[in-house]
Amino acid sequence: MAKYDFDSAVERRGTDCVKHDTLPQHFGCDGLVPLWVADMDFRVCPEIAEALSRRMGHPVYGYTAPPESYWQSILRWNRERHGLELDRSEIAFVPGVVRGIAYAVNFFTRPGDSIVIQPPVYHPFRIVPEGNGRKIIENPLIERSDDGGPFYRMDLEGLERIFATRSPRMMILCNPHNPCGIQWDAETLASVARLAARYGVIVISDEIHGDLMLGGKRHIPFLTVCPEAAETCITFGAPSKTFNIAGLESSWVAVRNPALREPFFRWLEVNEFSSPSFTSWIGAEAAYTHGAQWLDELTEYLQGNALAVKRFCEEHLPGIKAVMPDASFLVWLDCRGLGLSQSGLVDLFVRDAGLALNDGSMFGTGGEGFMRLNIGMPRAGLMKAMEQLRQALA
Ligand SMILES: Cc1ncc(COP(=O)(O)O)c(C=O)c1O
Numbered sequence: 001m002a003k004y005d006f007d008s009a010v011e012r013r014g015t016d017c018v019k020h021d022t023l024p025q026h027f028g029c030d031g032l033v034p035l036w037v038a039d040m041d042f043r044v045c046p047e048i049a050e051a052l053s054r055r056m057g058h059p060v061y062g063y064t065a066p067p068e069s070y071w072q073s074i075l076r077w078n079r080e081r082h083g084l085e086l087d088r089s090e091i092a093f094v095p096g097v098v099r100g101i102a103y104a105v106n107f108f109t110r111p112g113d114s115i116v117i118q119p120p121v122y123h124p125f126r127i128v129p130e131g132n133g134r135k136i137i138e139n140p141l142i143e144r145s146d147d148g149g150p151f152y153r154m155d156l157e158g159l160e161r162i163f164a165t166r167s168p169r170m171m172i173l174c175n176p177h178n179p180c181g182i183q184w185d186a187e188t189l190a191s192v193a194r195l196a197a198r199y200g201v202i203v204i205s206d207e208i209h210g211d212l213m214l215g216g217k218r219h220i221p222f223l224t225v226c227p228e229a230a231e232t233c234i235t236f237g238a239p240s241k242t243f244n245i246a247g248l249e250s251s252w253v254a255v256r257n258p259a260l261r262e263p264f265f266r267w268l269e270v271n272e273f274s275s276p277s278f279t280s281w282i283g284a285e286a287a288y289t290h291g292a293q294w295l296d297e298l299t300e301y302l303q304g305n306a307l308a309v310k311r312f313c314e315e316h317l318p319g320i321k322a323v324m325p326d327a328s329f330l331v332w333l334d335c336r337g338l339g340l341s342q343s344g345l346v347d348l349f350v351r352d353a354g355l356a357l358n359d360g361s362m363f364g365t366g367g368e369g370f371m372r373l374n375i376g377m378p379r380a381g382l383m384k385a386m387e388q389l390r391q392a393l394a
Pocket residue numbers: 038095096097098099122174178206208209238240246251
């Protein structure tokens with residue numbers, strides 16, 4: 001018997017939320033259905049809200065330090081959900097995954113150094129390094145040529161060529177991958193780890209979507225795939241996507257190799273980048289301690305949404321294929337069958353259908369012809385949006 005309600009709509013307008021309240025700045029008009037920024041329109045897990053209100057009810061908001069129970073909640077969660085054994089000394093707080101990646105880019109690389117990414121991929125993987133004067137080397141994903149297996153695979157030969165000839169200092173891996181939600185298999189991850197160890201490349205593994213596994217699939221933390229992974233890897237995780245608490249700014253970083261970890265954690269600490277506000281650790285601890293059932297029900301609901309979108313496309317939208325994600329609430333829509341230019345495609349969604357999706361081209365090479373749809377909302381509203389798209393196409 002389901003305990004939590006994902007069907008009731010919540011009015012988010014007027015809360016200064018990026019997804020609903022900044023539509024005019026980003027899309028040039030209001031009144032669109034927001035299906036873009038990667039947070040969900042569901043009510044927060046009530047146990048998280050209760051923990052925060054309890055603390056907010058106390059009349060003093062002075063300095064706090066996260067208790068041991070906060071750190072233990074992160075360790076327990078990773079052990080129980082993902083079979084990932086971490087030691088307390090191997091984790092530190094960071095206020096966000098993108099900020100964590102920015103810290104790592106700044107600490108481990110110098111201006112002019114090269115960093116490998118695999119587009120189409122989450123756009124800050126390019127923006128952060130380039131904004132800090134680093135060079136991006138692309139190793140684009142390869143689209144599958146048949147109907148079996150994941151939509152994309154990694155170009156491991158291309159990766160080795162880049163490692164061998166262009167001496168990148170770092171690679172940023174998205175595991176599971178955004179957009180398209182692929183959980184990379186253990187063999188592929190191990191191949192990346194062995195190549196990285198052989199050529200001395202640090203691998204940032206962004207695993208922020210790893211808790212949101214759909215259809216009974218398992219997340220494979222990069223750190224667990226082989227000894228070389230533990231040697232080369234800096235993992236970022238967070239309860240923010242999982243429990244829809246991005247506004248609390250609470251993430252963590254895990255590093256096993258002491259040669260990477262010790263200087264990096266010291267630098268984070270002296271600069272006070274790894275000191276959480278009390279809302280960050282209270283929200284995270286409540287989520288990891290009390291949120292398992294909420295998450296199980298959420299992922300079942302999201303799987304239902306993803307299937308409903310896929311079926312709707314098959315039945316009513318010839319020219320648009322929905323790529324079923326292994327993880328998360330972001331569906332990659334392959335719209336190349338419509339035969340439109342990218343600006344024509346964006347016009348179709350925004351102007352004709354009244355829908356605000358992420359333009360696939362923002363994810364870089366290979367993103368043209370695609371749109372990214374956020375399905376993290378009540379199903380009735382989502383299907384109404386799909387109907388608007390059908391009518392726009394008709
Ligand atoms: C792969 C990936 N990493 C990081 C983030 C953002 O994380 P944070 O808000 O913790 O910086 C997102 C949000 O969409 C994401 O998709």
